[in-house]
Amino acid sequence: MNPQKTLHLGPADFEQASMILSSGGIVALPTETVYGLAGNAFSSESALKIFNAKERPSFDPLITHVSDELLSAQAGVLMGLARAGIVDGSVIGWTSAPVIERMIRQFWPGPLTLILPRGPNIPDEVTSGSPRVGVRMPEHPLFQKVLKLTGFPLAAPSANRFGRISPTTAEHVASELDGRIDAILDGGACSVGVESTIISLEESAAGGLIATLLRPGKISRIDLERSLGVPVGSGVGLGEKNQKIEAPGMLDQHYAPTKPLYLYPGPFPSREELDTWMRNSGVRGKTVFLCQDLASSRNLRSEDRRWVLTPMVDPEAAARSLFSTLRSIDEDASVEQILAELPENTSEGLGAAIADRLNRASVNKPLLKR
Ligand code: TXA
Numbered sequence: 001m002n003p004q005k006t007l008h009l010g011p012a013d014f015e016q017a018s019m020i021l022s023s024g025g026i027v028a029l030p031t032e033t034v035y036g037l038a039g040n041a042f043s044s045e046s047a048l049k050i051f052n053a054k055e056r057p058s059f060d061p062l063i064t065h066v067s068d069e070l071l072s073a074q075a076g077v078l079m080g081l082a083r084a085g086i087v088d089g090s091v092i093g094w095t096s097a098p099v100i101e102r103m104i105r106q107f108w109p110g111p112l113t114l115i116l117p118r119g120p121n122i123p124d125e126v127t128s129g130s131p132r133v134g135v136r137m138p139e140h141p142l143f144q145k146v147l148k149l150t151g152f153p154l155a156a157p158s159a160n161r162f163g164r165i166s167p168t169t170a171e172h173v174a175s176e177l178d179g180r181i182d183a184i185l186d187g188g189a190c191s192v193g194v195e196s197t198i199i200s201l202e203e204s205a206a207g208g209l210i211a212t213l214l215r216p217g218k219i220s221r222i223d224l225e226r227s228l229g230v231p232v233g234s235g236v237g238l239g240e241k242n243q244k245i246e247a248p249g250m251l252d253q254h255y256a257p258t259k260p261l262y263l264y265p266g267p268f269p270s271r272e273e274l275d276t277w278m279r280n281s282g283v284r285g286k287t288v289f290l291c292q293d294l295a296s297s298r299n300l301r302s303e304d305r306r307w308v309l310t311p312m313v314d315p316e317a318a319a320r321s322l323f324s325t326l327r328s329i330d331e332d333a334s335v336e337q338i339l340a341e342l343p344e345n346t347s348e349g350l351g352a353a354i355a356d357r358l359n360r361a362s363v364n365k366p367l368l369k370r
């Protein structure tokens with residue numbers, strides 16, 4: 001990795017950001033979920049630069065981000081994606097194509113990534129050799145402005161070094177990637193705060209739609225089931241043709257702070273009960289408690305050090321502050337370890353997404369899914 005000067009651009013500098021991208025550079029851009037490290041999705045060289053800067057293993061594919069101009073295409077978004085060589089044209093012939101098109105129009109632009117058969121213009125380096133591609137239409141206006149100026153789709157993983165906490169501000173990106181990338185476009189703090197929901201879509205031999213949730217996010221499984229009218233399976237890579245792990249980014253150890261994070265498998269109980277659990281789990285030393293809201297923080301002792309994600313029971317606010325809070329705790333030299341609790345409701349949407357990210361960040365992993 002050659003050291004280089006990273007330009008710090010303000011929101012008005014989106015033209016400069018797109019010029020750097022057009023000449024093959026890589027630029028961190030804001031999305032509504034987290035900041036992404038973007039490069040030309042049609043270019044192997046740009047994709048390789050992204051992998052290098054992030055120190056990301058080559059087996060972990062990138063999501064391709066597309067312009068919202070596709071929504072105005074008469075022939076439909078799927079047809080637009082196929083014509084651009086992003087997804088394979090066979091998708092247009094799927095029995096379920098109209099249902100997928102309807103789901104796209106319901107949730108795009110927004111925090112939903114679809115895994116579909118890959119089109120001819122997406123190089124192996126973007127999908128890590130997979131015949132399938134992740135596609136998302138981000139909602140953030142700055143990202144959309146840049147997409148319109150470049151005229152090509154942008155491959156963009158989260159703009160952190162591999163395995164670390166995803167960035168939700170330009171400052172977070174700088175602390176991860178300064179000197180490794182061409183520029184950072186500052187668009188303020190991200191409004192959702194956790195990465196997009198990922199759903200894998202396949203056509204079965206009998207012509208049915210196989211939908212599998214690969215990563216929970218703001219758009220919940222129930223939202224997707226209502227839209228598609230079929231059950232959405234869970235887990236990683238349980239689609240008919242892909243028995244192996246389908247989203248390697250969903251590795252167990254991910255989104256991790258540098259300090260050990262222990263996860264209590266529910267909302268914090270009484271302090272006495274928590275003491276027993278901590279003793280049994282080997283949690284000792286200077287511990288900071290990460291509470292979802294003020295209600296649970298009341299179970300702690302007054303001298304206990306704590307961070308509260310959001311005062312009220314509000315999953316949207318909790319998700320928005322999750323990664324920046326983890327970063328702040330990590331930077332506090334007086335803390336040795338973190339003990340986090342789970343949100344009240346972990347079965348759907350943002351509650352599930354927060355639980356998933358905390359579980360992957362934790363050293364004790366109480367929620368192993370596989
Ligand atoms: O919200 C988001 O999705 C953010 C913003 C920047 O858009 N991006 C993001 O990218 O979270 P990343 O690379 O950190 O996570 C993308 C996940 C990875 O787990 C990767 O394995 C999976 O998507 N993925 C991408 N393409 C895939 C494919 N063809 N098949 C299976 N999984 C794929």
Ligand code: MG
Pocket residue numbers: 157158166249
């Ligand atoms: Mg990531």
